[in-house]
Amino acid sequence: MSRHISCQVNEERLISVARGGSLAARHSPEPSAIEAGGAWGRRSRDCAKRCRGLAGREQFQSSFPDRLSLHGGHADLSCHRAANQFCPLVRLAYHVHWHRHTFPLFLAATPNDFPPAPLDQSLLPAIGLILLFVGLAGAFGRSAVYSGKIWGSGVTAIALLLFAGEIWLFEKTRDVPKSAGAPQVGERLSEFTLSDSSGQPTSLSQLFLASADGSQPKAVLLIFYRGYW
Amino acid sequence: MDPPEVSATLRRRASLTFTFLSDPNLDVIRRYGLLHAAAGPDGHDISRPAEFLIDRSGIVRWENFTEDVRVRPRAQEMLAVVRAVQ
Numbered sequence: 001m002s003r004h005i006s007c008q009v010n011e012e013r014l015i016s017v018a019r020g021g022s023l024a025a026r027h028s029p030e031p032s033a034i035e036a037g038g039a040w041g042r043r044s045r046d047c048a049k050r051c052r053g054l055a056g057r058e059q060f061q062s063s064f065p066d067r068l069s070l071h072g073g074h075a076d077l078s079c080h081r082a083a084n085q086f087c088p089l090v091r092l093a094y095h096v097h098w099h100r101h102t103f104p105l106f107l108a109a110t111p112n113d114f115p116p117a118p119l120d121q122s123l124l125p126a127i128g129l130i131l132l133f134v135g136l137a138g139a140f141g142r143s144a145v146y147s148g149k150i151w152g153s154g155v156t157a158i159a160l161l162l163f164a165g166e167i168w169l170f171e172k173t174r175d176v177p178k179s180a181g182a183p184q185v186g187e188r189l190s191e192f193t194l195s196d197s198s199g200q201p202t203s204l205s206q207l208f209l210a211s212a213d214g215s216q217p218k219a220v221l222l223i224f225y226r227g228y229w
Numbered sequence: 230m231d232p233p234e235v236s237a238t239l240r241r242r243a244s245l246t247f248t249f250l251s252d253p254n255l256d257v258i259r260r261y262g263l264l265h266a267a268a269g270p271d272g273h274d275i276s277r278p279a280e281f282l283i284d285r286s287g288i289v290r291w292e293n294f295t296e297d298v299r300v301r302p303r304a305q306e307m308l309a310v311v312r313a314v315q
Contacts, residue, residue, distance in 0.1 A: 173298045176277050181262030182294065188287045192257045194250040197237040202250060208285055219290065219314045221307060222281040224263055226298055227230050 125163065132159050189222075230255065230275060252276075282310055290314055 139152025183189050193203040207220045231239075236249035258264055258276040265277040278298055282291035291310045293302050 174296060175268075176294075176296060176298060177265050179262050179277060179279065179294055182279065183261060183281065183289050183292070185289050185292055187289050189281065189283050189289055190260065191287075192260070194252050194257060195233050197233050197240050197249040197251075199233045202248065204283070204287070207248065218285060219311055220283045221311065222283060224258065224261075224276045224279040226265075226278050227269065227275045 125166070128159075129163065132156060230258075280307065282307070282314065284314055 133156075136152050136156045140149055189204065191204050193201050196202045204220070208217055230253055231251060232253055233249075233251045236251055239245070240249055252258055255264060255274055255276070261279075263276045263279050264274055266274050268277075269275045278295050278301065280291075280293040280302060281289055284290050295301060
């Protein structure tokens, strides 16, 4: 697969670069033919550098004829991407590098001990989705640059799967009963007796007994564990 | 909910010194309204996460019912509540 990038130059400097299509190079005055090794040759090499710089790390080859024929005062300078020399993993790494901004940001927003702010749970995933589809639009709309129709679609599918998994996890972890019948602050907790880790029956009152060092606890913290993650 | 021997193993491995109590039949969990039906990995009933601070007279001085099982009160928060108990 080849990619065509054209450069517009004049005798003085590189004017502009366009991806796809072609632009005519305008030169003034207008000689009938120019040797590539002369001034046009230098401009051609500048064009190649520009192409490589714009395309990132993709390898480009510049095709410069030995002679550039001017037709009606115009010449085409083109940079063509070489045949794909990168293995699929390198190409994936390339697309990850260039499309890193499209990965959902919510993957990095994990809750800590405190209740998560609404910002973490709604705004960041929304931003991530927007950036994801911006990247996908770029992959399809500017495929000549990003060549990401296949890879972009694959990465988008993976990101959407991860997003769906995060939504499922979000709903699952918040599926907790209200416990309206639980003891409230100010109420007296009813007595109970359960077995401790050594199998001995232990009542709530016994938890207030003096410990081994003689100190008597002024309060007891009861923690009910869920039992599993 | 775990039997005493499971709690004993956990206590030993994690070098924990506080008291573990087992409620395998979910009696106390149900009485305190903390049952989370069919939420266990095999579809069995478990307890929802909850914390109570009880003073010597048995009165609830502080409690916490999380709405997200990934979110629990910090130790500093609970210690601050304990220090506030007269």
